[in-house]
Amino acid sequence: MLLAVDDVSRHFGGVLANQNVSLTVAEGEILGLIGPNGAGKSTLFNIIAGALKPSEGRIRFRGEDITGRGPSDCCERGIARTFQVVKSFEAMTVIENVMIGAFCRTNSERVARGVAREVIEWTGLDGRRDALAAELTPPEKRRLEVARALATRPKLLLLDEVLAGLTPIEAQAGVKLVRDIHARGIAVLMVEHVMEVLMPLVDRVVVLNLGKLLAEGRPVDIVRNEEVIAAYLGEKFRARA
Amino acid sequence: MKLQGLPLGAAVLALVLAVPLGISDPFFQNILILTALYTALSQAWNLLGGYCGQVSLGQALFFGIGAYTSTILFTRYGVSPLIGMMLGGLLAALVGLAVGWPCFRLRGHYFVIATIVVAETGYLLFLNWDWAGAATGILIPFKGESIVDFQFQTSKLPYYYGIVTIAAVLWLFSYWIARSKWGFYWRAVRGNPDAAESLGVRIFRYKMAAAAASAFFTGICGSFYAQYVSYIDPDSVLTFNQSVLISLPTVLGGIGTLWGPAVGAVVLIPMSELVRAYLGGTGQGTDLIIYGALIVAVATLKPEGLCGLIADLRKSGGRAARPAADEGA
Amino acid sequence: MGLIYALIAAGLSLIFGLMDIVNFAHGEFLMTAMYLTFGLHLLLTLDPLALLPVVAALMFLLGVVIYRTVIRRAMQAKTSVWMAQIFVTFGLAIMMRGLAQLIFTPEYRSIRHNWLSDRSVNLLGVYLSLPQLAAAGVCLLGFLGLYLLIARTDFGRALEATREDKEAVALVGINRDLIFALGWGIGGAVVGIAGVMLATFYYIYPGVGANFALVAFITVALGGFGSLGGALLGGIIIGLVEAVTAMLVEPSLKSIGIYAVYMLVVLLRPRGLFGYL
Numbered sequence: 140m141l142l143a144v145d146d147v148s149r150h151f152g153g154v155l156a157n158q159n160v161s162l163t164v165a166e167g168e169i170l171g172l173i174g175p176n177g178a179g180k181s182t183l184f185n186i187i188a189g190a191l192k193p194s195e196g197r198i199r200f201r202g203e204d205i206t207g208r209g210p211s212d213c214c215e216r217g218i219a220r221t222f223q224v225v226k227s228f229e230a231m232t233v234i235e236n237v238m239i240g241a242f243c244r245t246n247s248e249r250v251a252r253g254v255a256r257e258v259i260e261w262t263g264l265d266g267r268r269d270a271l272a273a274e275l276t277p278p279e280k281r282r283l284e285v286a287r288a289l290a291t292r293p294k295l296l297l298l299d300e301v302l303a304g305l306t307p308i309e310a311q312a313g314v315k316l317v318r319d320i321h322a323r324g325i326a327v328l329m330v331e332h333v334m335e336v337l338m339p340l341v342d343r344v345v346v347l348n349l350g351k352l353l354a355e356g357r358p359v360d361i362v363r364n365e366e367v368i369a370a371y372l373g374e375k376f377r378a379r380a
Numbered sequence: 381m382k383l384q385g386l387p388l389g390a391a392v393l394a395l396v397l398a399v400p401l402g403i404s405d406p407f408f409q410n411i412l413i414l415t416a417l418y419t420a421l422s423q424a425w426n427l428l429g430g431y432c433g434q435v436s437l438g439q440a441l442f443f444g445i446g447a448y449t450s451t452i453l454f455t456r457y458g459v460s461p462l463i464g465m466m467l468g469g470l471l472a473a474l475v476g477l478a479v480g481w482p483c484f485r486l487r488g489h490y491f492v493i494a495t496i497v498v499a500e501t502g503y504l505l506f507l508n509w510d511w512a513g514a515a516t517g518i519l520i521p522f523k524g525e526s527i528v529d530f531q532f533q534t535s536k537l538p539y540y541y542g543i544v545t546i547a548a549v550l551w552l553f554s555y556w557i558a559r560s561k562w563g564f565y566w567r568a569v570r571g572n573p574d575a576a577e578s579l580g581v582r583i584f585r586y587k588m589a590a591a592a593a594s595a596f597f598t599g600i601c602g603s604f605y606a607q608y609v610s611y612i613d614p615d616s617v618l619t620f621n622q623s624v625l626i627s628l629p630t631v632l633g634g635i636g637t638l639w640g641p642a643v644g645a646v647v648l649i650p651m652s653e654l655v656r657a658y659l660g661g662t663g664q665g666t667d668l669i670i671y672g673a674l675i676v677a678v679a680t681l682k683p684e685g686l687c688g689l690i691a692d693l694r695k696s697g698g699r700a701a702r703p704a705a706d707e708g709a
Numbered sequence: 710m711g712l713i714y715a716l717i718a719a720g721l722s723l724i725f726g727l728m729d730i731v732n733f734a735h736g737e738f739l740m741t742a743m744y745l746t747f748g749l750h751l752l753l754t755l756d757p758l759a760l761l762p763v764v765a766a767l768m769f770l771l772g773v774v775i776y777r778t779v780i781r782r783a784m785q786a787k788t789s790v791w792m793a794q795i796f797v798t799f800g801l802a803i804m805m806r807g808l809a810q811l812i813f814t815p816e817y818r819s820i821r822h823n824w825l826s827d828r829s830v831n832l833l834g835v836y837l838s839l840p841q842l843a844a845a846g847v848c849l850l851g852f853l854g855l856y857l858l859i860a861r862t863d864f865g866r867a868l869e870a871t872r873e874d875k876e877a878v879a880l881v882g883i884n885r886d887l888i889f890a891l892g893w894g895i896g897g898a899v900v901g902i903a904g905v906m907l908a909t910f911y912y913i914y915p916g917v918g919a920n921f922a923l924v925a926f927i928t929v930a931l932g933g934f935g936s937l938g939g940a941l942l943g944g945i946i947i948g949l950v951e952a953v954t955a956m957l958v959e960p961s962l963k964s965i966g967i968y969a970v971y972m973l974v975v976l977l978r979p980r981g982l983f984g985y986l
Contacts, residue, residue, distance in 0.1 A: 188578065190574075190578070209577070210574075210577040210578045211577050211578075211579075211580050211581055211582045211583070214577075214578060214579055214580035215580050219578070219579070220578050222574070222575065222578070226572045226574055226575035227571075227572070227575070228567065228568055228571035228572055228575065228576075229571060229572075230567070230571055230636075231567060231568075231571060235564065235567075238564060239564055239565070239568045239576065239579050239581070240579045240580075242561050242564060242565065242580075243579060243580035245561075246561050247561075248559055248560060248561065248564075251561070251564075287575075287579060288578075288579070291579055291580055433792070435792060435795060482972070482975060482976050483975070486975065489795070490930065490975075492795060493926045493927070493930055494971075494975055496923060496926070497923070497927065497968050497971050497972070498972075500923065500964070500968060501965065501968045501972075504964060504965055504968075505965075620919065620923075624799070624803075631796050635792065666807065666811060667807070668803050668804070668806055668807025668810065669803075669804050669807035669808055669811065670807075671800075671803050671804075671807070672800045672801060672802070672803030672804025672805070672806075672807055673800070673804055674800070675796055675797075675799060675800025675803065676779060676797055676800035676801055676804065677800075678796075678800075679793045679794070679796040679797040679800060680779055680793075680797055683792070683793045
């Protein structure tokens, strides 16, 4: 088991954002994390990425307890993430952006540049290599986020709504990218809202609702799960399933 | 062919070394020395503020520590200022770390204000510290021309070459580090700390490193200054005004660039000295007005500074692709 | 004195809370107000108190003009907006100080023989200087006025709304630009009031702004950027600390107490007592 989230809860003052959530991610698998708005997906996402500490529960990654470790620690251990609102280094070029990621594994500028070049190539950003991040279009920026995270040579990549708001062509390209990542043996945990793109892509799905784990299983089972439907569309659609 | 990077640096250095040979008027020699001094000071500031994005307006503290350390060691214990300089720099670096430790948890404006307060505290402390001369300051008696004692009277030239050496070393250091992992990480911390952290950058550690480096070089400059003017007191080295002056050349020339501090210093220092000399008493304040206006102009119209302006001109002049990495580094 | 600090700090806090800009020229605004008072007093031989509304209005205009001309541009910078605006306001501060030096020379000035000067009030056996007392009173009133403006009027609500969510307010029909301009204007007016009152008993010189500015920054940092109540409380605390420190140590060191308090706040509660970071 690559990642084990064990009975994690997190509250903010009086609000219980996550309640006793447990999930696992196996090596090389693609896991989708879905749920209606306010379900606590972002909170859980940030906890796994190290940006938030859980109030209770533990996180284990590759057998090691990483509960409460910060983002840079998590990255070092092999967990990389993207941000929902893209956070590029605007004043740096594309390759420099990716190099920041690459430097995670090396101290040499030459090596980092080489790694960055390679990642830029297979993520399809080669044409924009020397452009300033500020000059990129939003889909390109998103791709840059992913490339940057990939340069840290993660074992687990956390994607935060990378497929949202894309045109069908862009979405297809995005799916292909995730598939390429998967093909390289990197496990992926994706938070998504765009169901029709997500379901064919992932191996398994975890559904959160109101901070708790609602359901878990294969995509084909989840879409027919009554409780999931009720959570998303309201009770009156439950019977129609 | 476009000149850049190390060759450009070498060319400029050659020019800089040759310039004073044609100038014998001590007034102009003084301008040269001050220009070089502020180039170095601002370059040091640039390390922390320009690359790493932590704007410190309390650099005078390190300037003063350097000055006082080497001066006290020299006047009371006979230690050569050359050694005193190093010690001063080291002490300044240590203080920089000590100050950074609580302050780096602050972001943005809070950090800037904290640096001001820390420096002001230092100023007040030295003002009342009798052992260090308090408000009267310390006078450095002339012991005879000597390199080891770093004192010269017949000509200012040795001072000039001294400070140019310091500035050149600092320039090389900046050049080297901008290309290294440190430089990249600093820029990431400046650009987007959250993203940097998620990519494995231990932000605190790198901020501290920047602070130490910046403080070290600022302290060395302080020692130089003390030897040059032979007299220091809190009002000349530890004031807020001094801190601001240290940052201005880089702001004008281009924050986070390699040549920014130099360009800015070359514009600001001679101008202010000349203005002050020719307008004298009633002109008081005019140099401030010009300073201020320039800063406002740069900050509103071209935050990348004069170097950014030069880069733009080069681009539209049809030369090579983009401003090369080292122009912007 | 604490109340004066509070009022100055309030102006600063307002602008910051509104648009994430720290006006490093705030001290120079204060200085401008004081010089305005001085100048007008000389020209029109009117008592400073009578000049209060005039100066306040002029400072309001100054705030708006500064915003319109300079600040707006700075906010449009592509990278490191916050750094740009730090230096813009800084440059402004330097310019203003230079101008003051040029026009009024660096000599210390003061307004003698105004309605309040050289009088004191006996309160429970302690002689309190009337100018300072009056200043405190006016500043307190000013604070109340500001509070009422923010809390009770529509405009105040618009101000709060803009502070909370800059993007959304445009949808609701609130003109963001206007709000910002007005915010700057009020910030200017507020510090103007403080300036007038200070001019009645304090020395006026080009560097006077810088001293008060630093105290104002510390006050705001203590109370929390963006919080008016914090500014008030902070001001009072700072005023007290300063007075106490002055009694305990040498006069030139009196600011050390404030700085120490500041460092403590930084360590323990970086956000200040009530602030939004």
